[in-house]
Amino acid sequence: MRTVRFRQTGGPEVLEPADAEVPEPGPGQVTVDVAYAGVNFADLKARSDGYRVPALPFVPGLEVSGRIRAVGAGVTALRPGQQVAALTAGGAYAEVALADAATVFALPEGIGPRTAATLPTVVPTAHALLHEVGRVRAGESVLVQGAAGGVGTVAGQLAKAAGATVLGVVSGAAKAQYALKYGYDEVFVDDGTGPGFAHEARRATGGCGVDLALDPVGGDTFRRSLDALAPFGRLVSFGNAGGAEPWAVGQPDLFPGAHTVSAFSILTLAQSAPQALRAVAERAFRLVADGTVTLPVTAEFPLEEAADAHRLMGGRTSTGKLLLRVGG
Structure with missing residues (x-):
């Protein structure tokens, strides 16, 4: 073959x-x-x-x-x-x-x-990030890194369907225009020349910060995502695309805002709990079949x-x- x-x-x-x-x-x-x-x-x-x-x-x-x-x-x-x-x-x-x-x-x-x-990878990942791990609720705000990528495209639609305000981060203007077609209320271009996405996220939420942030990048982006959180906000890490040292947070990082940090890997879940993955995938696939997500x-x-x-x-x-x- x-x-x-x-x-x-x-x-x-x-x-x-x-x-x-x-x-x-x-x-x-x-x-x-x-x-x-x-x-x-x-x-x-x-x-x-x-x-x-x-x-x-x-x-x-x-x-x-x-x-x-x-x-x-x-x-x-x-x-x-x-x-x-x-x-x-x-x-x-x-x-x-x-x-x-x-x-x-x-x-x-x-x-x-x-x-x-x-x-198999993108749709269950986005569903798990928002629902099973992030536990998004109607009326909350969600910040998604890589909003124009595969997971970002689905996450924007799922978050909007859940009743959230959806904010995205991309690396260029063309990607921002693309992401706006898939559930995002506002998309920030973070190319290192402006005030940065954490500042923009706080501006877009009236200074409050976001309730849920999804980060596949790690490193400095992970730290800035923490800075973008509202009180009681949650950050879900699902990758280390930036190649930095694995993140580590402790009580001094989390106590001030009563923040929560979680993680998700679809490949690890497939090995450790395949039936749990199957349940997530079946829920996610139904949303594609009924047209909620493309x-x-x-x-x-x-x-x-x-x-x-x-x-x-x-x-x-x-x-x-x-x-x-x-x-x-």
Whole structure:
């Protein structure tokens, strides 16, 4: 089968097409004939830094859509030929992907394979950040970093549907215009030249600060998100895209504003509590099926051009969701 892999970490140029044996599902697993594979920032971190790479060579990719090819022993709720979306532990940049049955989801009525490839990571992540972890309530204010990205696009819509005032942070004016189409009441461009997003968030909330902040960046952005919180505000960390040292906060940081800091990782939850992830995913997928949430595919590449997809995402100019087209 066709795959795209890397044999050493580095820039997009280390991604190379390669042939590989078709995997066979073990107990509790399924294989999927891949129609589309999603491209995520975690794939770029795997390629550049070895993030969650157990050994080389490695086939990256965390999510696919397609049809079940085969099921392993003990799998009873899924069947060959069924259309699904799946979260994988790598290996999605391939014609056939292997996944644990617990993270393979039958598609709701009306969702095709192209849309399905946008679902496994982004939509459950945004839902968990806002509802399961952030516990957003109607009338609150929410601040989202990366408002024009995949998670940001969905988070804006979900927060608005929950009755919140939604504020976003992006790196450029074009991204701000894009994000405003997806639930945001105001979007701040934070390019290092102005007063900064924490100041703007306080201005937009009449000096109060925001009730909930979502941060995938870490480092200084994490600290400034804390500064943007209202009394009793919550900050949810869901990544470290900036590559800074892991954050650490203590009582002196949290006592003055009675703040709460939480964290979420969909990949970790998939390993530690797959049934909890399944419950979140099913709730989130229903909101796509009923039209509450849309996640636009803004660029699509053939599998062999995965390096170009990585260049686009790594250049910080992309919006929405990027996909690799693999099968029919």
